[in-house]
Amino acid sequence: MTAPPPFPPAGRPEGGRPRGLRTAYCGELRAGDAGREVSVCGWVARRREHGEHLAFLDLRDHTGVVQCVVDGAHDLRSEYVVRITGTVRSRPVDKTNESIATGEVEIGAQSVEVLSTAEPPPFGVDARGEADESVRLRYRYVDLRRDRMQANLRIRARVNAAIRRSMDRQGFAEIETPLLWTPTPEGAREFAIPSRLQPGSFYVLPQSPQIAKQLLMVSGFDRYYQIARCMRDEDLRADRQFEFTQLDLEASFVTQQDVWEMVADSVLEATREVTGEEPPAVVQMTWEEALERYGTDKPDLRFGMEIVSLDEAVRGSEFKAFAAPAVRAIRVPGQGSLGRGRLDALTERARLLGAAGLVWLRVVAAGGGLALESPVAKFLSAGEQAAIVSATGAGEGDLLLAVAGEAAPSCRVLGQLRLELGQPPVSERPYRFVWVTDFPLFEGLDADGNPVAAHHPFTMPHPEDLDRLESDPLSVRSQSYDLVLNGWELGSGSIRIHRADIQRRVFSVLGISEEEAESRFGFLLGAFRYGAPPHGGFAYGIDRFVAILAGEENIREVIAFPKTQSGADLMASSPRPLPARQLAELGISILEPPGRAPGGG
Numbered sequence: 001m002t003a004p005p006p007f008p009p010a011g012r013p014e015g016g017r018p019r020g021l022r023t024a025y026c027g028e029l030r031a032g033d034a035g036r037e038v039s040v041c042g043w044v045a046r047r048r049e050h051g052e053h054l055a056f057l058d059l060r061d062h063t064g065v066v067q068c069v070v071d072g073a074h075d076l077r078s079e080y081v082v083r084i085t086g087t088v089r090s091r092p093v094d095k096t097n098e099s100i101a102t103g104e105v106e107i108g109a110q111s112v113e114v115l116s117t118a119e120p121p122p123f124g125v126d127a128r129g130e131a132d133e134s135v136r137l138r139y140r141y142v143d144l145r146r147d148r149m150q151a152n153l154r155i156r157a158r159v160n161a162a163i164r165r166s167m168d169r170q171g172f173a174e175i176e177t178p179l180l181w182t183p184t185p186e187g188a189r190e191f192a193i194p195s196r197l198q199p200g201s202f203y204v205l206p207q208s209p210q211i212a213k214q215l216l217m218v219s220g221f222d223r224y225y226q227i228a229r230c231m232r233d234e235d236l237r238a239d240r241q242f243e244f245t246q247l248d249l250e251a252s253f254v255t256q257q258d259v260w261e262m263v264a265d266s267v268l269e270a271t272r273e274v275t276g277e278e279p280p281a282v283v284q285m286t287w288e289e290a291l292e293r294y295g296t297d298k299p300d301l302r303f304g305m306e307i308v309s310l311d312e313a314v315r316g317s318e319f320k321a322f323a324a325p326a327v328r329a330i331r332v333p334g335q336g337s338l339g340r341g342r343l344d345a346l347t348e349r350a351r352l353l354g355a356a357g358l359v360w361l362r363v364v365a366a367g368g369g370l371a372l373e374s375p376v377a378k379f380l381s382a383g384e385q386a387a388i389v390s391a392t393g394a395g396e397g398d399l400l401l402a403v404a405g406e407a408a409p410s411c412r413v414l415g416q417l418r419l420e421l422g423q424p425p426v427s428e429r430p431y432r433f434v435w436v437t438d439f440p441l442f443e444g445l446d447a448d449g450n451p452v453a454a455h456h457p458f459t460m461p462h463p464e465d466l467d468r469l470e471s472d473p474l475s476v477r478s479q480s481y482d483l484v485l486n487g488w489e490l491g492s493g494s495i496r497i498h499r500a501d502i503q504r505r506v507f508s509v510l511g512i513s514e515e516e517a518e519s520r521f522g523f524l525l526g527a528f529r530y531g532a533p534p535h536g537g538f539a540y541g542i543d544r545f546v547a548i549l550a551g552e553e554n555i556r557e558v559i560a561f562p563k564t565q566s567g568a569d570l571m572a573s574s575p576r577p578l579p580a581r582q583l584a585e586l587g588i589s590i591l592e593p594p595g596r597a598p599g600g601g
């Protein structure tokens with residue numbers, strides 16, 4: 001595996017030749033430009049005095065920095081915005097600076113124009129250490145000047161451009177859908193916007209353009225896409241913001257395979273664009289297989305340590321724990337020398353994750369072959385030990401971890417241990433995309449005993465399972481699928497129900513009455529009465545995708561103006577109270593927040 005470069009080249013916008021006040025960009029001057037008369041504009045990154053009247057300035061624009069030599073008295077401080085006109089010249093050999101791209105040249109300034117002065121910034125733009133995040137967010141416009149943020153947002157722009165290229169090439173039409181909208185079916189808490197013209201009524205911000213894009217299929221657009229903003233009022237985390245961006249698409253008369261290929265084209269195009277390398281092809285795996293082999297529906301395929309079954313190897317074993325319905329194991333390469341302290345901690349961890357216990361086995365050389373060393377080894381015959389070694393493909397020096405119990409929870413525990421022991425950082429290459437397919441249609445039961453839709457209620461059941469919809473709903477698979485990248489779920493989608501009879505049956509199993517369906521989604525169901533093509537689609541999170549490509553753990557680092565963990569925009573001071581006049585116009589009166597005494601401030 002190769003680690004990604006810390007920041008892929010930012011590049012400047014294609015076709016962005018210098019105009020207006022400047023004839024060159026700071027970061028692009030090279031030895032071959034020596035002798036050119038240029039005007040450059042930018043921010044003063046650094047100033048070093050040299051004698052009484054000579055100063056070296058590093059001038060920064062969006063392409064990089066260049067050194068300017070300024071003669072004469074000028075009051076030029078950090079972050080002043082200036083225009084410098086002068087001659088590019090080669091630096092003496094012993095004065096070149098290899099750490100910057102323009103290190104072989106400098107500009108001998110003939111004129112210096114201050115376009116704007118600046119107060120000292122709240123933190124150094126080129127400081128190596130990180131300022132506190134709340135300060136960075138409060139002064140985001142300064143924070144965004146930093147190389148890291150410039151690179152991240154440019155990666156994002158290039159990802160968006162690559163996605164649009166791919167969509168356009170495949171005949172998708174980009175169509176915007178409303179933000180002031182109505183409840184959508186994703187099931188998260190919604191943001192509501194009061195209506196001034198109809199006091200007491202509210203718009204709902206869409207959790208996705210789901211219904212709108214299905215209506216566009218009914219309208220005959222055939223292939224729709226949108227780089228769409230989606231709003232969900234959920235608790236924020238490293239990979240979640242209230243508002244986020246998805247590539248949202250939908251297509252008519254397609255199979256799942258078609259959707260997978262169309263989406264793959266876009267993610268591979270974007271990955272290629274950012275890395276300059278050909279990523280591995282996207283592979284497929286059923287949900288069941290993902291759980292069996294990786295103990296999760298978000299498998300990280302960059303490393304092995306797959307879960308294997310020891311059922312055959314230990315059948316009839318004297319070791320009582322292995323009489324469980326299932327015995328599963330992972331092989332941790334080269335970790336056979338882990339000490340007892342670590343192994344005890346792993347056992348404790350497995351218990352915390354829900355296992356009854358954890359059996360560890362060291363693979364050691366013995367009598368020309370391999371044997372197992374473990375407190376339980378004495379209960380395992382030589383034949384069983386050999387069968388375990390062969391089932392796991394273990395070699396000398398490896399560690400085996402086994403869990404006995406029901407198959408599904410055992411795999412979940414081992415899947416988690418696998419990640420904790422082997423997972424590289426999320427951004428580490430290669431980028432392994434995988435389609436996880438054949439999800440169950442429902443996941444568990446709600447408090448009223450009704451099945452809960454695993455994706456959304458418009459998801460088409462698997463045709464082979466349709467006759468069990470009412471009799472055994474939890475066994476019904478769906479035509480839905482997730483795209484996973486390096487252990488992160490990027491998005492999900494499905495083939496939709498376009499037939500009223502199937503939709504009615506699914507609503508009924510979900511415990512959604514006809515009246516409720518009519519009131520929530522009536523306009524979609526109504527549209528289906530006027531000729532709905534079979535259709536399906538997908539949406540993936542661009543924030544997460546860009547974060548992975550940029551090597552960032554937190555999506556806030558790839559969003560220009562994100563909210564804090566508590567949902568605040570520290571720069572724009574939102575959310576904020578509204579003046580009484582505005583509330584009155586909206587027909588809103590504010591209840592006392594709980595715990596605050598009436599009249600108290």
Ligand code: ASP
Binds near residue numbers: 494538
């Ligand atoms: N609307 C779905 C979501 O946002 C994606 C889809 O089914 O196309 O998760």
